[in-house]
Amino acid sequence: xxxxxxxxxxxxxxxxxxxxxxxxxxxxxxxxxxxxxxxxxxxxxxxxxxxxxxxxxxxxxxxxxxxxxxxxxxxxxxxxxxxxxxxxxxxxxxxxxxxxxxxxxxxxxxxxxxxxxxxxxxxxxxxxxxxxxxxxxxxxxxxxxxxxx
Amino acid sequence: xxxxxxxxxxxxxxxxxxxxxxxxxxxxxxxxxxxxxxxxxxxxxxxxxxxxxxxxxxxxxxxxxxxxxxxxxxxxxxxxxxxxxxxxxxxxxxxxxxxxxxxxxxxxxxxxxxxxxxxxxxxxxxxxxxxxxxxxxxxxxxxxxxxxxxxxxxxxxxxxxxxxxxxxxxxxxxxxxxxxxxxxxxxxxxxxxxxxxxxxxxxxxxxxxxxxxxxxxxxxxxxxxxxxxxxxxxxxxxxxxxxxxxxxxxxxxxxxxxxxxxxxxxxxxxxxxxxxxxxxxxxxxxxxxxxxxxxxxxxxxxxxxxxxxxxxxxxxxxxxxxxxxxxxxxxxxxxxxxxxxxxxxxxxxxxxxxxxxxxxxxxxxxxxxxxxxxxxxxxxxxxxxxxxxxxxxxxxxxxxxxxxxxxxxxxxxxxxxxxxxxxxxxxxxxxxxxxxxxxxxxxxxxxxxxxxxxxxxxxxxxxxxxxxxxxxxxxxxxxxxxxxxxxxxxxxxxxxxxxxx
Numbered sequence: 001x002x003x004x005x006x007x008x009x010x011x012x013x014x015x016x017x018x019x020x021x022x023x024x025x026x027x028x029x030x031x032x033x034x035x036x037x038x039x040x041x042x043x044x045x046x047x048x049x050x051x052x053x054x055x056x057x058x059x060x061x062x063x064x065x066x067x068x069x070x071x072x073x074x075x076x077x078x079x080x081x082x083x084x085x086x087x088x089x090x091x092x093x094x095x096x097x098x099x100x101x102x103x104x105x106x107x108x109x110x111x112x113x114x115x116x117x118x119x120x121x122x123x124x125x126x127x128x129x130x131x132x133x134x135x136x137x138x139x140x141x142x143x144x145x146x147x148x149x
Numbered sequence: 150x151x152x153x154x155x156x157x158x159x160x161x162x163x164x165x166x167x168x169x170x171x172x173x174x175x176x177x178x179x180x181x182x183x184x185x186x187x188x189x190x191x192x193x194x195x196x197x198x199x200x201x202x203x204x205x206x207x208x209x210x211x212x213x214x215x216x217x218x219x220x221x222x223x224x225x226x227x228x229x230x231x232x233x234x235x236x237x238x239x240x241x242x243x244x245x246x247x248x249x250x251x252x253x254x255x256x257x258x259x260x261x262x263x264x265x266x267x268x269x270x271x272x273x274x275x276x277x278x279x280x281x282x283x284x285x286x287x288x289x290x291x292x293x294x295x296x297x298x299x300x301x302x303x304x305x306x307x308x309x310x311x312x313x314x315x316x317x318x319x320x321x322x323x324x325x326x327x328x329x330x331x332x333x334x335x336x337x338x339x340x341x342x343x344x345x346x347x348x349x350x351x352x353x354x355x356x357x358x359x360x361x362x363x364x365x366x367x368x369x370x371x372x373x374x375x376x377x378x379x380x381x382x383x384x385x386x387x388x389x390x391x392x393x394x395x396x397x398x399x400x401x402x403x404x405x406x407x408x409x410x411x412x413x414x415x416x417x418x419x420x421x422x423x424x425x426x427x428x429x430x431x432x433x434x435x436x437x438x439x440x441x442x443x444x445x446x447x448x449x450x451x452x453x454x455x456x457x458x459x460x461x462x463x464x465x466x467x468x469x470x471x472x473x474x475x476x477x478x479x480x481x482x483x484x485x486x487x488x489x490x491x492x493x494x495x496x497x498x499x500x501x502x503x504x505x506x507x508x509x510x511x512x513x514x515x516x517x518x519x520x521x522x523x524x525x526x527x528x529x530x531x532x533x534x535x536x537x538x539x540x541x542x543x544x545x546x547x548x549x550x551x552x553x554x555x556x557x558x559x560x561x562x563x564x565x566x567x568x569x570x571x572x573x574x575x576x577x578x579x580x581x582x583x584x585x586x587x588x589x590x591x592x593x594x595x596x597x598x599x600x601x602x603x604x605x606x607x608x609x610x611x612x613x614x615x616x617x618x619x620x621x622x623x624x625x626x627x628x629x630x631x632x633x634x635x636x637x638x639x640x641x642x643x644x645x646x647x648x649x650x
Contacts, residue, residue, distance in 0.1 A: 036609075
């Protein structure tokens, strides 16, 4: 059985280019366009968006007849955990402080690994927290609270 | 004699103890991060960039340049020892270098790579010093139409040299150009694509884009598989190559240097293209082409010399025209702009100390690189064997705090997290992210030059083809595109990338 085009890597990238380009063009059309001699803020992005739509449609079209390779399985777990770890550390950095944000970053992101070694993870968290403190707060003098006060 | 006095100004800056120290630290850190499997120069530079914010511009640039060639060399070390090239330019080194290591000659391969690199680095520094002022003089006569066309050539060349599908590379450049539009439009003051966010009004921070696409996305893609086991490594016995090795390596290094220096200047060129071409050249001139792939010394010396020479000369278009020729240079240029230095033809006359200081520091840095690398090779080996499950949290930590330090706010971290997810999607869709970064950096310049050219021509788009220099550049762009569409060359391009993949 043939892989449907939206499951192939080419098909998916074509969809992405088309959708993103359409969005850019639509947004750009809300800004004053001006004219060729006096381009307004919408002129350039509108052209770019339109070109993206064209490229996206061609990529999509070319992906339909070929029995192109199916795109690799998505590692949702890794993507979600790494992203959550980064977002959580960003939110905690100024509110809870470095001594909370870095261990959270290390521990949550380590959950993304297939095997979880708790001992290594804890040691890494401690080591990296001390290192972050030494390099960025003591060494470079960044203003990050150590812990909430 | 002007040449010598310029070099004197440069060395006066680059040999100052503080700058020597920053150069040293840059080379050291660049190598240390660059040897880590999977981390190429782009990821390394974006990770270490925040460390240079506090420095004055010249020291920061010297350190960044050091990080760049340190990372490049570090990547080659990993390629030779564990056959895990961090980026395209060390893929070729892995072919014969790793075979040499397998035959118990890892030390010789590393030494040849280091010596070929330093040789190329020193020679091409003079090339940069001699060529840049000439190019800058030519560029001073360029108007907006010429700049626009030049950037088009650069983007098209980058598209052609990207891996995989041409169309997807075009798409990625366009996505980058669109992302570059975010923020206040300089001409009209209109807010574009900011969706009410105050932080976005100054545009998307390019470090967020680079770290997201190159560091975070890579972690997401690898965290599942790489966390089990450690790479198998070959032991290093004797470091010094034999006399026979030298006899074979020297002419290869010289050829690689010349080829690399030339390819580095071309738009879209750079280290990766240079090392591939050098490998092909060595194979062609060799009396015994069969030994390539079996541990040929020339197969290490030529490409290593070429990629270092090209890394150096690719600074020429970036510094003198303000047009980066590849992703790494786009990153370097972004770094310069953070320090409020706008590269371009005026930079040599307005900032001679900075310009010549940076160029001479490349020479100093290359010498430091070889002095540092051969004795410290044991340390690099230890770093390579750091397990990934310890490594990736460390990368995340450095990136997160580095992103925070740009503006002392956490917004940049959030943006990078988004680009991490996007970058992972791109990887799965087999879309190369480097053209996006190039488009992103060039976008605002491309737009403002287009606007100015069209204003000067009163809306007549033929200005790009009636001005001779601009027309010539566009002709080059069309020719480049044609060569790819024509079947013969197309096959060749696929072959080259097949060899690499």
